[in-house]
Amino acid sequence: xxxxxxxxxxxxxxxxxxxxxxxxxSGNLSGRDPETGLVVIKPSGVLYEEMEPExxxxxxxxxxxxxxxxxxxxxxxHHLFLYRxxxxxxxxxxxxxxxxxxxxxxxxxxxxxxxxxADLFGGPIPCARFATNLGDxxxxxxxxxxxxxxxxxxxxxxxxxxxxxxxxxxxxxxxxEEVAKTCHLALLLGRPEELPPEEVERWWDRYHxxxxxxx
Amino acid sequence: xxxxxxxxxxxxxxxxxxxxxxxxxSGNLSGRDPETGLVVIKPSGVLYEEMEPExxxxxxxxxxxxxxxxxxxxxxxHHLFLYRxxxxxxxxxxxxxxxxxxxxxxxxxxxxxxxxxADLFGGPIPCARFATNLGDxxxxxxxxxxxxxxxxxxxxxxxxxxxxxxxxxxxxxxxxEEVAKTCHLALLLGRPEELPPEEVERWWDRYHxxxxxxx
Amino acid sequence: xxxxxxxxxxxxxxxxxxxxxxxxxSGNLSGRDPETGLVVIKPSGVLYEEMEPExxxxxxxxxxxxxxxxxxxxxxxHHLFLYRxxxxxxxxxxxxxxxxxxxxxxxxxxxxxxxxxADLFGGPIPCARFATNLGDxxxxxxxxxxxxxxxxxxxxxxxxxxxxxxxxxxxxxxxxEEVAKTCHLALLLGRPEELPPEEVERWWDRYHxxxxxxx
Amino acid sequence: xxxxxxxxxxxxxxxxxxxxxxxxxSGNLSGRDPETGLVVIKPSGVLYEEMEPExxxxxxxxxxxxxxxxxxxxxxxHHLFLYRxxxxxxxxxxxxxxxxxxxxxxxxxxxxxxxxxADLFGGPIPCARFATNLGDxxxxxxxxxxxxxxxxxxxxxxxxxxxxxxxxxxxxxxxxEEVAKTCHLALLLGRPEELPPEEVERWWDRYHxxxxxxx
Numbered sequence: 001x002x003x004x005x006x007x008x009x010x011x012x013x014x015x016x017x018x019x020x021x022x023x024x025x026s027g028n029l030s031g032r033d034p035e036t037g038l039v040v041i042k043p044s045g046v047l048y049e050e051m052e053p054e055x056x057x058x059x060x061x062x063x064x065x066x067x068x069x070x071x072x073x074x075x076x077x078h079h080l081f082l083y084r085x086x087x088x089x090x091x092x093x094x095x096x097x098x099x100x101x102x103x104x105x106x107x108x109x110x111x112x113x114x115x116x117x118a119d120l121f122g123g124p125i126p127c128a129r130f131a132t133n134l135g136d137x138x139x140x141x142x143x144x145x146x147x148x149x150x151x152x153x154x155x156x157x158x159x160x161x162x163x164x165x166x167x168x169x170x171x172x173x174x175x176x177e178e179v180a181k182t183c184h185l186a187l188l189l190g191r192p193e194e195l196p197p198e199e200v201e202r203w204w205d206r207y208h209x210x211x212x213x214x215x
Numbered sequence: 216x217x218x219x220x221x222x223x224x225x226x227x228x229x230x231x232x233x234x235x236x237x238x239x240x241s242g243n244l245s246g247r248d249p250e251t252g253l254v255v256i257k258p259s260g261v262l263y264e265e266m267e268p269e270x271x272x273x274x275x276x277x278x279x280x281x282x283x284x285x286x287x288x289x290x291x292x293h294h295l296f297l298y299r300x301x302x303x304x305x306x307x308x309x310x311x312x313x314x315x316x317x318x319x320x321x322x323x324x325x326x327x328x329x330x331x332x333a334d335l336f337g338g339p340i341p342c343a344r345f346a347t348n349l350g351d352x353x354x355x356x357x358x359x360x361x362x363x364x365x366x367x368x369x370x371x372x373x374x375x376x377x378x379x380x381x382x383x384x385x386x387x388x389x390x391x392e393e394v395a396k397t398c399h400l401a402l403l404l405g406r407p408e409e410l411p412p413e414e415v416e417r418w419w420d421r422y423h424x425x426x427x428x429x430x
Numbered sequence: 431x432x433x434x435x436x437x438x439x440x441x442x443x444x445x446x447x448x449x450x451x452x453x454x455x456s457g458n459l460s461g462r463d464p465e466t467g468l469v470v471i472k473p474s475g476v477l478y479e480e481m482e483p484e485x486x487x488x489x490x491x492x493x494x495x496x497x498x499x500x501x502x503x504x505x506x507x508h509h510l511f512l513y514r515x516x517x518x519x520x521x522x523x524x525x526x527x528x529x530x531x532x533x534x535x536x537x538x539x540x541x542x543x544x545x546x547x548a549d550l551f552g553g554p555i556p557c558a559r560f561a562t563n564l565g566d567x568x569x570x571x572x573x574x575x576x577x578x579x580x581x582x583x584x585x586x587x588x589x590x591x592x593x594x595x596x597x598x599x600x601x602x603x604x605x606x607e608e609v610a611k612t613c614h615l616a617l618l619l620g621r622p623e624e625l626p627p628e629e630v631e632r633w634w635d636r637y638h639x640x641x642x643x644x645x
Numbered sequence: 646x647x648x649x650x651x652x653x654x655x656x657x658x659x660x661x662x663x664x665x666x667x668x669x670x671s672g673n674l675s676g677r678d679p680e681t682g683l684v685v686i687k688p689s690g691v692l693y694e695e696m697e698p699e700x701x702x703x704x705x706x707x708x709x710x711x712x713x714x715x716x717x718x719x720x721x722x723h724h725l726f727l728y729r730x731x732x733x734x735x736x737x738x739x740x741x742x743x744x745x746x747x748x749x750x751x752x753x754x755x756x757x758x759x760x761x762x763a764d765l766f767g768g769p770i771p772c773a774r775f776a777t778n779l780g781d782x783x784x785x786x787x788x789x790x791x792x793x794x795x796x797x798x799x800x801x802x803x804x805x806x807x808x809x810x811x812x813x814x815x816x817x818x819x820x821x822e823e824v825a826k827t828c829h830l831a832l833l834l835g836r837p838e839e840l841p842p843e844e845v846e847r848w849w850d851r852y853h854x855x856x857x858x859x860x
Contacts, residue, residue, distance in 0.1 A: 114803075212690025371545060454820055535831035536835045538835070
């Protein structure tokens with residue numbers, strides 16, 4: 001039964017829009033079913049507000065449509081490439097959110113200027129090299145750049161985020177834009193200092209051991 | 216029966232406001248009926264939230280009001296001039312959305328700093344020379360500047376966008392503001408590199424052949 | 431019967447908040463009844479979302495409360511001073527909207543960089559000298575700076591706008607923030623050219639003779 | 646009966662999100678019951694939109710959970726340290742709102758560039774030294790920096806605000822972001838002048854004696 005995952009993927013795609021991370025139809029989020037390994041993804045070029053769970057597209061790891069009347073996102077091959085290479089990942093989002101993408105436009109990582117970057121990202125948010133849209137180039141570039149944190153910027157392009165499930169991928173997409181905005185604003189006024197590595201560990205550690213609820 | 220087009224033009228005008236592209240009454244969107252050649256346009260100086268389909272103004276290609284109790288947008292002559300010169304266009308929008316207009320204020324095109332600009336615009340977003348509000352000057356300036364993409368900036372003025380129908384004109388108005396914002400933010404931090412022409416073709420091509428659904 | 435004016439003043443104060451021009455309780459809008467000369471104004475320190483028409487305060491031109499259980503805005507004396515000196519004005523708004531106030535913080539007028547500034551403001555948007563909160567100093571500073579347009583910036587302080595009625599004062603408050611934002615963004619990227627005086631006249635003239643509906 | 650305070654703390658936490666001051670779950674607000682001295686605080690890592698009053702956590706001054714099924718905010722020790730040292734404070738909020746945090750990223754206070762800063766903050770908004778998340782370091786750093794105003798920036802981290810109750814702490818969180826945004830925008834265009842000390846007193850005094858209603 002993939003119905004729950006289709007509902008969840010639809011909801012989190014809609015939330016990309018509600019959180020202001022995407023414009024028109026430009027972004028997509030997917031989830032992987034841990035039991036069957038099937039992937040559920042947004043249909044291509046459909047407005048978030050007009051999508052329903054039954055519009056989600058279910059594909060196998062070779063990209064064959066298993067369920068759904070619509071064409072999947074054109075970024076599906078990159079989602080599949082990354083799922084194949086990242087066995088712990090169960091959700092991914094791709095956006096062009098403006099502040100994060102302004103760093104990406106310059107091929108520039110986001111340093112650890114803030115405790116909130118240490119919390120969730122555990123180091124600088126890396127920026128992948130420019131990748132063309134042919135074959136697995138986008139997936140490879142992201143994989144080369146990825147660190148322990150759940151976000152990678154894509155040069156001249158946008159943002160890719162990861163999670164154990166769709167909700168966590170959405171969280172990373174929300175937070176990368178928030179910290180990118182704050183760092184952008186700070187860089188316009190001066191030169192922020194980076195947190196030293198031991199401080200980064202301390203915040204990452206607290207966030208990953210004591211933050212949130214046991215669910 | 217123009218009732219459907221009046222509903223559509225009303226809806227897309229309201230969405231100019233919902234997407235944050237216009238302030239108060241400052242922007243307008245029109246559609247052309249492919250069968251009769253009649254044009255439906257926003258009434259002048261009416262708030263988006265207070266407009267109903269029956270408030271839309273229907274005019275012929277000479278600007279004579281065929282249907283409607285209200286005066287049409289003062290920009291009607293420019294819409295008509297452009298429809299006369301662009302037979303494939305079925306929808307146009309005019310906004311002063313802030314980020315795109317900040318480039319326009321400087322008479323500055325937006326280079327292809329992002330794959331999303333290559334996708335929809337297929338090259339730099341051009342900026343027309345300054346045009347006065349007399350006669351066909353605005354329409355002529357836009358026509359001189361227009362490339363294959365669906366948006367033209369207007370020096371010291373604003374934005375004009377095109378589509379095969381009102382929805383596509385709205386999409387271009389949304390996307391030109393989004394990419395303008397991202398490029399603006401990038402330019403404040405550094406000097407982005409432009410995509411090389413063959414890369415622009417690759418993204419434009421993918422977007423125009425494989426993106427979206429067949430409808 | 432001031433009931434209609436109380437409803438209108440309440441509605442337009444709430445819209446200051448809906449349009450994002452005020453934070454918490456920091457801004458106020460008033461209207462003058464053309465028949466009795468009584469002024470209706472926002473109560474002091476009350477949240478826009480929690481205000482009802484019966485919370486509006488009705489005062490005479492000497493500031494005596496004629497109707498209402500609440501204390502009027504602390505800016506009431508400035509509203510009254512300006513109504514006394516501007517017989518054609520029937521509505522005024524005071525905000526600290528961020529983009530317009532960023533020019534005010536610098537004591538800097540907003541030049542006519544955009545046709546939309548020529549349309550509604552008919553010239554540069556002036557910035558008054560710094561005024562203290564004692565006596566009529568704020569009103570006097572605004573009066574000294576005011577041109578034919580419906581907005582004045584206040585050095586290190588905020589924005590004051592005018593109209594024949596509360597709705598027009600709100601419109602000016604919305605539009606001054608919109609054009610301030612666009613000019614701010616343009617100034618970060620370069621040096622916009624000002625419209626020449628004859629062009630300013632042409633847009634001001636079109637806007638004041640052919641724009642909108644006869645109501 | 647702490648039910649009212651739990652409702653109030655829940656509502657004001659939700660408003661942190663509605664006012665755009667927090668992203669995802671990153672911020673928290675607490676209130677102190679004047680009779681029992683018990684503190685009510687947001688649960689850790691819960692989304693604002695999904696919180697109900699019964700999810701709030703009630704603790705005593707040693708941090709023992711008195712009521713509630715969920716874990717309290719990881720920032721609870723800092724709230725308790727500050728309540729112990731600030732007997733008049735009955736509400737506190739912690740955010741990472743982007744404009745205020747951009748000053749914090751640089752370890753930079755916000756000078757009195759605006760009358761609205763004099764009104765509520767009564768002087769420059771101070772920035773505390775960087776504090777690690779161990780023991781009472783965050784609380785101590787805030788206490789060292791705090792002036793008479795209800796907000797302190799935290800270097801490379803965020804914002805802390807105070808009030809006699811949760812609503813006032815929220816107000817300070819809203820206003821510190823608003824004035825930070827306006828000052829940020831002004832600093833991008835030029836060098837604003839600070840208000841002289843006697844002027845600061847005049848606005849602070851008016852705001853604290855004549856503003857608002859007697860409730």
